[in-house]
Structures are given as structure tokens and as C-alpha cells.
Amino acid sequence: MIVNCVLCHPENENVIWKNEKLRVIQVHDHNFPGYFRVIWNEHVAEMSDLSEKDQQLLLWVLLIVEKVVREQMKPDKMNWAQFGNMVPHLHWHLIARYQDDSHFPESIWGPKQREVSDSRLQQLHTLAQHTAEQLAVVLQGLS
Amino acid sequence: MIVNCVLCHPENENVIWKNEKLRVIQVHDHNFPGYFRVIWNEHVAEMSDLSEKDQQLLLWVLLIVEKVVREQMKPDKMNWAQFGNMVPHLHWHLIARYQDDSHFPESIWGPKQREVSDSRLQQLHTLAQHTAEQLAVVLQGLS
Numbered sequence: 459m460i461v462n463c464v465l466c467h468p469e470n471e472n473v474i475w476k477n478e479k480l481r482v483i484q485v486h487d488h489n490f491p492g493y494f495r496v497i498w499n500e501h502v503a504e505m506s507d508l509s510e511k512d513q514q515l516l517l518w519v520l521l522i523v524e525k526v527v528r529e530q531m532k533p534d535k536m537n538w539a540q541f542g543n544m545v546p547h548l549h550w551h552l553i554a555r556y557q558d559d560s561h562f563p564e565s566i567w568g569p570k571q572r573e574v575s576d577s578r579l580q581q582l583h584t585l586a587q588h589t590a591e592q593l594a595v596v597l598q599g600l601s
Numbered sequence: 602m603i604v605n606c607v608l609c610h611p612e613n614e615n616v617i618w619k620n621e622k623l624r625v626i627q628v629h630d631h632n633f634p635g636y637f638r639v640i641w642n643e644h645v646a647e648m649s650d651l652s653e654k655d656q657q658l659l660l661w662v663l664l665i666v667e668k669v670v671r672e673q674m675k676p677d678k679m680n681w682a683q684f685g686n687m688v689p690h691l692h693w694h695l696i697a698r699y700q701d702d703s704h705f706p707e708s709i710w711g712p713k714q715r716e717v718s719d720s721r722l723q724q725l726h727t728l729a730q731h732t733a734e735q736l737a738v739v740l741q742g743l744s
Contacts, residue, residue, distance in 0.1 A: 504679050506667045517660050524649045536647050538683040543698055543706035546678055555686055563686035565710040 460501045465547035468497075474590055475597035479515060482523060482597060484590045485551075490566055491579065491586035492531045492554025494523050494593070503546040516550075519597075523552050526596055530589040531582070537565065556582075603644045608690035611640075617733055618740035622658060625666060625740060627733045628694075632717070633709055634725035635674045635697025635732065637666050646689040659693075662740075666695050669739055673732040674725070680708065699725075 459466040472484045478499070485493040496519055498508070505513060524536050533554035540550045555562055560574050602609040615627045621642070628636040639662055641651070648656060667679050676697035683693045698705055703717050 504667065504671070505681070506664055506671065506679075513660065513664065514657075517656065521649055521656065524647065528647070528649065535684070535686050535689060536649075537686070538648070538681070539708070540681040541678070541698075541708055543678050543680070543708070555684075565682070565684055565686070565708065567708040567711040 460547070463501055463545065463547050465497055465545055465549060466501050472590075474594045475601070477601055479512065480519060482519065482593065484586070487566075488579065489560045489574070490553055490555075491582035492527055492533060492589065493586075494527065494552045494590075496520055496523060496550045496552065498548040501547050503542060503548060505540065505548065507548070520550055520552065522596060522600070523593060526593045527552065527554050527589055530592055531585050534562070539565070554586075603690070606644055606688065606690050608640055608688055608692060609644050615733075617737045618744070620744055622655065623662060625662065625736065627729070630709075631722065632703045633696055633698075634722065634729035635670055635676060636729075637670065637695045637733075637736070639663055639666060639693045639695065641691040644690050646685060646691060648683065648691065650691070663693055663695065665739060665743070666736060669736045670695065670697050670732055673735055674728050677705070682708070697729075 474482045474484055480496060480498050483495045483497065485495050487493045502508060528536065531554045534557045535555045537553040537555050538550065542548060553566055558574065560570050560572060561568055562571060564571060615629065617625045617627055623639060623641050626638045626640065628638050630636045645651060671679065674697045677700045678698045680696040680698050681693065685691060696709055701717065703713050703715060704711055705714060707714060
């Protein structure tokens with residue numbers, strides 16, 4: 459554990475499921491409902507720092523998140539990203555993207571493309587909450 | 602193959618290595634030397650559209666690219682991303698990032714942070730070219 463790492467010492471994470479290796483959290487982003495993060499518990503920086511077995515486990519969990527989000531939220535595209543430039547502690551962003559979201563087809567880190575109505579966002583946030591609940595059930599069933 | 606998909610009908614790709622399933626290309630981006638893309642040959646959109654065997658193959662190749670880039674270029678961080686919002690044909694971006702690059706710690710799709718000298722970029726482009734050559738050797742040795 460690194461003293462000043464915010465992922466070694468998390469605060470206010472909405473943890474959907476965790477085991478001794480990793481955790482899945484729901485990210486509350488106003489503009490992007492259907493945003494989940496998979497965080498490796500140990501402080502490692504890169505995918506290639508993990509053992510092969512741990513790489514497989516991480517991919518397996520990422521794919522479960524993708525499958526449940528796709529089934530429940532029917533996004534136009536799933537986005538995956540692993541940067542860690544600000545916090546060099548391995549974590550993955552998985553984001554459901556829609557053609558009418560605020561940034562599509564840009565990445566969520568790119569320039570905003572449009573305004574989205576409150577009603578559309580509310581509809582998707584309700585769906586994302588249901589998805590997080592389903593994801594917890596699926597992950598608990600597998601562990 | 603989809604008629605109007607630029608990844609089904611590539612032009613001017615700098616292919617480092619390919620097999621029947623996928624290809625690794627070097628991306629020539631002025632600001633980001635050490636930028637490689639791993640493209641699935643078949644037109645599928647999402648990771649979870651692949652068979653488990655194909656998912657493993659893709660992860661294996663991504664990790665080889667990461668390892669060679671880390672060994673050769675000693676980046677401060679590796680960035681991985683799979684979006685496909687503009688071209689919904691599965692492809693991964695792997696990018697060597699440095700604390701003094703133009704966008705760090707933002708993603709390369711985020712706002713620019715600083716100017717980088719031509720001499721620094723030239724140094725990294727030379728290193729990236731050598732890395733691409735090494736990567737070709739490693740991948741050919743494994744296939």
C-alpha cells in the first residue's frame with residue numbers, strides 16, 4: 459500500500475463487488491450513466507506487472523461487467539480504458555456509450571459534442587442503477 | 602467485411618505483424634511516439650463478441666506489445682484504450698506516455714498541457730522506430 463495513493467486508500471467508493479484481488483465500483487458521473495471501474499487491490503501500475511493468472515482474472519471480470527452492461531443498457535458501444543497517468547494504480551474504466559450522449563463519438567475525455575436532456579439522463583441513470591444491482595448478483599453468483 | 606469500414610479496408614497501415622486473426626500496426630502520431638494499435642481482422646464491435654480463445658489471444662498480443670514497449674522505451678505509464686465509437690470494428694490503442702509529453706497526465710484525447718521540443722520528439726521517434734523493429738522480431742518468433 460502506498461501512503462498517498464487514493465486507490466490504496468479509497469473514500470466513498472460505491473463498491474458493487476470485491477474479492478481479495480480486485481473490486482468493481484459504480485462511478486457516479488452525471489453525463490455518463492453506465493460507468494463502472496474495475497480496480498486492482500494491490501498497488502501495481504501496469505497490466506504486465508500482474509501474473510498471467512491475475513491478468514486472466516482481471517479480463518474475466520472486465521468481460522462480465524461488459525456483458526451485463528450490454529444486456530441491461532444496450533449501449534451503442536462499450537468503451538474500455540486503462541490510463542493511470544494521474545493515479546498509477548491499475549484500474550480500468552468501462553463506459554456504456556450512446557450516439558446521443560454528450561461526447562459521442564469522441565471519448566469521454568475529449569471535447570463535448572452536445573447537450574443531453576435531463577429526462578434522457580434520468581432514464582439512463584435509472585437503468586444504470588438497475589444494472590449495478592444485476593451486476594452485483596451476477597458477480598456474487600460467480601465468486 | 603463491411604463495405605464502408607476503414608478497418609475492413611485499410612489503407613497505408615504500417616503493419617508490424619499479422620496473422621489470420623489480428624494485426625499490430627505502428628501509428629505515426631507526431632506527438633506520441635510509441636503508439637501501437639492492435640486490430641482484430643474480422644469486423645466485430647466488442648470484446649465480448651469474441652470467443653474466449655480469441656479474447657485470450659488478443660490479450661496475449663496486447664501484453665507482448667506492452668512488454669516490448671516498456672522494455673525499449675521505458676515510458677512513465679502505458680495507456681490502453683478500446684473505443685470504436687467512430688469505427689465500430691474492434692481495435693486497441695496502446696500508447697507509451699511520458700510525464701513531459703504534450704498531454705500528460707491527461708489522456709491523449711484530452712486537452713493539451715504543454716509544448717514539446719522537436720529534439721525530444723525526435724529522440725522518442727527514433728526509439729519508437731527501433732521498438733517497432735524489435736516488436737516485429739518478437740512477434741514473428743512467437744507465431
